[in-house]
Amino acid sequence: MSNLALFDLDHTLLPLDSDYEWGQFLTRIGAVDAKEFARRNAEFFAQYQAGTLDPVAYLEFALGTLAQFSRQQLDDWHAQFMHEVITPAIRPAASDLLLRHQDAGDLLAIITATNHFVTAPIARQLGIEHLIAAMPERTPAGDITGRLVGIPTSGAGKVSHMHDWLAAMDKSLDSFDRSHFYSDSHNDIPLLSIVTHPIATNPNAKLEAHAIAHGWPLLKLFND
Numbered sequence: 637m638s639n640l641a642l643f644d645l646d647h648t649l650l651p652l653d654s655d656y657e658w659g660q661f662l663t664r665i666g667a668v669d670a671k672e673f674a675r676r677n678a679e680f681f682a683q684y685q686a687g688t689l690d691p692v693a694y695l696e697f698a699l700g701t702l703a704q705f706s707r708q709q710l711d712d713w714h715a716q717f718m719h720e721v722i723t724p725a726i727r728p729a730a731s732d733l734l735l736r737h738q739d740a741g742d743l744l745a746i747i748t749a750t751n752h753f754v755t756a757p758i759a760r761q762l763g764i765e766h767l768i769a770a771m772p773e774r775t776p777a778g779d780i781t782g783r784l785v786g787i788p789t790s791g792a793g794k795v796s797h798m799h800d801w802l803a804a805m806d807k808s809l810d811s812f813d814r815s816h817f818y819s820d821s822h823n824d825i826p827l828l829s830i831v832t833h834p835i836a837t838n839p840n841a842k843l844e845a846h847a848i849a850h851g852w853p854l855l856k857l858f859n860d
Contacts, residue, residue, distance in 0.1 A: 640812040641737040642798065642827070643764075644819035645748040645755060648837045649730045651858045654722065654758060655698065655750040656681045661717045668701060687823055687842070691749060691770075691788035698751060699772045703782030710753065710780070718757055726761065729857040734762060737816075747798060747817075747827070749790035753780065768797050794827045818855065822846060 646653040659677035663670045676697060683689040702710060737744055745766035746759050752769040759767040770790075773783040787793045802808055809815050815831040817824070822842035828834035836847035837855045847854055 638813045639742040640815040641742045641744045642817040647820040691790045695784045700782040702780040707778045792826045
């Protein structure tokens, strides 16, 4: 295994934001107060798009919502969410990209700011074993407490979490001949800047401008 391939999730491998869509799903099924939750969810999403999001504040909001329900109830809802929202959104172009790296024998991981509860089933659906995501604290029974374990997996936090993940396998970035990172967001420039092969994937305007200025390749998977 000589190469590393890292992938952001939302708007990179998926043509949507899984965290935002989860909130919309909870609203549709009546699990949360529709008006208030939609308002706060939209505010946080706009902040993320603008690059002004406080990740801890958002995660406390998102995980606090999860903490209101039993793990069994959350798992049942998530299965419905996968069936109705996520699985229909998975595009062949993204699956083919992952398959190319898998066939090459690369080490693959999704690294996302979205929390582990929302993203773990998505990673499994995409066939990716390794997931680095914001980790909710859990009770011994497995219920979510509403608190975050460690630091957010966003911005420079992705770099820290990636190094910790590799170190747990007795590896580092230098262990690989080539290291790829695919992302759509300028928020991921810290990690894009340290891999050998940064790929601006379905990039937002800020990342596209940065990528062009630095000679990084652009990849647009969802132009259909």
